[in-house]
Amino acid sequence: MLRFPTPDGRPPRSLVLVALILAGLLIASAPLVEVNPRSLVGAGPRLLEFLGHLWVMPDWSYLPDLGRRMLETIEMAVIATAIALVLSLPLAVLSARTVSPHPWVFALGRSLLALIRALPELVWALVFVSAVGLGPLPGILALAVVTVGFMGKVFAEAIEVVDPRPVEGVAAHGARRWQVLGFAVLPQALPDLLGSTLYVLDHNVRAAAILGLVGAGGIGYDMVMAMRLFEYDRLVPIGAAIWLCVTLLDRASHRLRARVING
Amino acid sequence: MAMAAVELRGLSKRYPSGLLALEPLDLDIEAGAFVAVVGSSGAGKSTLIRLINGLESATSGTVTVDGVGLRAGTLRRIRSGVGMVFQQFNLVGRLSVITNVLTGRLAQRSTLGSLFHLFRQQDLEIAHAALARVGLVDKAWERADRLSGGQQQRVGTARALAQQPRLILADEPVASLDPVTAIEIMELLQDINRRDGITLVVSLHQVDLVRRYAGRVLGLNAGRLVYDGPATGLTEGVLRDIYQRPSRVNSGVEATRGAPLSDA
Numbered sequence: 001m002l003r004f005p006t007p008d009g010r011p012p013r014s015l016v017l018v019a020l021i022l023a024g025l026l027i028a029s030a031p032l033v034e035v036n037p038r039s040l041v042g043a044g045p046r047l048l049e050f051l052g053h054l055w056v057m058p059d060w061s062y063l064p065d066l067g068r069r070m071l072e073t074i075e076m077a078v079i080a081t082a083i084a085l086v087l088s089l090p091l092a093v094l095s096a097r098t099v100s101p102h103p104w105v106f107a108l109g110r111s112l113l114a115l116i117r118a119l120p121e122l123v124w125a126l127v128f129v130s131a132v133g134l135g136p137l138p139g140i141l142a143l144a145v146v147t148v149g150f151m152g153k154v155f156a157e158a159i160e161v162v163d164p165r166p167v168e169g170v171a172a173h174g175a176r177r178w179q180v181l182g183f184a185v186l187p188q189a190l191p192d193l194l195g196s197t198l199y200v201l202d203h204n205v206r207a208a209a210i211l212g213l214v215g216a217g218g219i220g221y222d223m224v225m226a227m228r229l230f231e232y233d234r235l236v237p238i239g240a241a242i243w244l245c246v247t248l249l250d251r252a253s254h255r256l257r258a259r260v261i262n263g
Numbered sequence: 264m265a266m267a268a269v270e271l272r273g274l275s276k277r278y279p280s281g282l283l284a285l286e287p288l289d290l291d292i293e294a295g296a297f298v299a300v301v302g303s304s305g306a307g308k309s310t311l312i313r314l315i316n317g318l319e320s321a322t323s324g325t326v327t328v329d330g331v332g333l334r335a336g337t338l339r340r341i342r343s344g345v346g347m348v349f350q351q352f353n354l355v356g357r358l359s360v361i362t363n364v365l366t367g368r369l370a371q372r373s374t375l376g377s378l379f380h381l382f383r384q385q386d387l388e389i390a391h392a393a394l395a396r397v398g399l400v401d402k403a404w405e406r407a408d409r410l411s412g413g414q415q416q417r418v419g420t421a422r423a424l425a426q427q428p429r430l431i432l433a434d435e436p437v438a439s440l441d442p443v444t445a446i447e448i449m450e451l452l453q454d455i456n457r458r459d460g461i462t463l464v465v466s467l468h469q470v471d472l473v474r475r476y477a478g479r480v481l482g483l484n485a486g487r488l489v490y491d492g493p494a495t496g497l498t499e500g501v502l503r504d505i506y507q508r509p510s511r512v513n514s515g516v517e518a519t520r521g522a523p524l525s526d527a
Contacts, residue, residue: 165349165351165353166353166354166355166356168318168349168353169347169349169352169353169354169355169366169419169422170355170366170369171318171342172316172318172342172345172347172349172353173342173343173346173347173366173367173369173370173422173423173426174339174340174341174342174343174344174345174369174370174426175366175369175370175377176339176369176370176374176377178374178377178378179366179369179372179374179377182377182378182380183355183358183362183366183369183377183380184355184366187355187357187358188355188356188357190357
């Protein structure tokens with residue numbers, strides 16, 4: 001007979017309770033957000049019809065434009081990630097429970113990061129488009145802001161979970177607080193910091209690809225126009241280009257990560 | 264008589280859990296001594312050692328190291344003159360061996376330079392000499408976590424040496440090592456004590472190592488100092504006093520609780 005490794009052989013009660021509550025919440029919330037099985041049934045043929053449109057010969061004359069737009073998209077993502085990296089690291093140090101100079105600073109830092117994250121990229125893009133005009137710059141600013149909110153939190157968490165023993169080892173020899181940070185905390189957190197940065201870069205390439213929707217540069221404008229004008233011979237290469245870039249980036253980040261972790 | 268290297272007055276430690284890890288204690292450790300702290304697990308050996316450099320804060324009493332009282336304001340100054348060797352080595356595994364040794368010099372370096380991991384030539388020479396002392400010069404540029412346990416403990420010892428301390432605290436320095444490596448580390452510590460005249464306070468599990476290397480022995484039992492005397496005075500009776508379980512703790516033959524496991 002099969003049993004769980006608990007005294008009475010039954011699954012842990014708290015786990016069962018949580019699962020039941022979650023299932024109940026899901027069922028209760030489905031009508032609220034208009035999840036209805038019937039609308040999904042009707043959607044099948046329409047989705048197939050749309051996919052059928054994609055079976056076209058790409059518009060080759062559009063490729064040079066596509067290349068330029070795609071490059072702009074990637075540049076936006078890279079610059080935004082770099083700006084955010086510089087800003088998030090100090091913020092993360094202030095908002096990591098274990099190294100924060102004061103509990104109040106920690107609480108303030110975390111709230112600030114949550115506040116920044118509260119609005120999505122598109123909303124920030126709208127804000128910056130109205131502030132600095134159309135083009136890639138508002139897109140970069142929007143991406144950077146949201147990225148700081150996310151990166152700061154993830155970095156802070158990476159800093160909090162480093163092994164405390166080396167930290168004590170360096171602190172016990174009279175090192176100052178910032179020296180302990182630079183020699184014991186950050187070197188240990190480095191693989192996590194790098195992994196998060198690469199993930200964020202990946203996310204930002206995809207996010208930069210839709211900011212054009214509100215005139216904030218990148219491939220997004222072309223993509224939306226292609227869809228509205230039913231130019232499927234443009235939509236297909238745009239999708240393929242985004243996919244290709246994200247895939248290449250994924251491969252590159254995988255290698256870089258492996259090198260840093262083992263190096 | 265010369266000033267004691269370490270003076271403890273009425274020093275005690277009670278953890279937030281209510282556990283009295285160290286009963287109030289008065290103690291002088293003379294400069295140049297090799298002092299072993301013995302006792303069973305949980306007797307307060309680590310607590311006593313970690314109170315001396317402020318890794319634990321005292322519940323009552325005072326710690327004075329080389330005439331300087333331990334307070335928040337003197338913490339870094341005292342630590343800069345006190346090396347520490349840990350049971351788990353506590354190296355930064357991702358950094359090179361030499362960088363780990365150099366962290367022993369951080370107390371002498373400014374914050375700004377260390378932000379960029381910059382050191383002076385003089386620091387590198389001191390670190391190099393420390394590595395030579397522990398016989399690991401050829402591993403200087405390897406990552407610390409690539410080394411064996413015994414080698415890592417040598418790096419830990421070199422880090423303590425690099426700060427040119429007057430006192431080295433060693434908290435179970437050989438408890439994670441095999442017997443042969445343990446002897447090597449103990450020989451190294453003895454050599455440091457004898458040749459450099461650095462005071463050593465070492466907590467140890469193995470009575471044979473205590474007899475072989477220590478001059479003075481502090482025996483702790485359940486947070487109380489039950490023996491303070493020469494290593495040669497460790498008779499069977501004294502050892503029983505040190506290692507016997509306090510009567511309030513059960514002898515360990517308590518019946519297993521919980522439902523029996525059926526193999527149905």
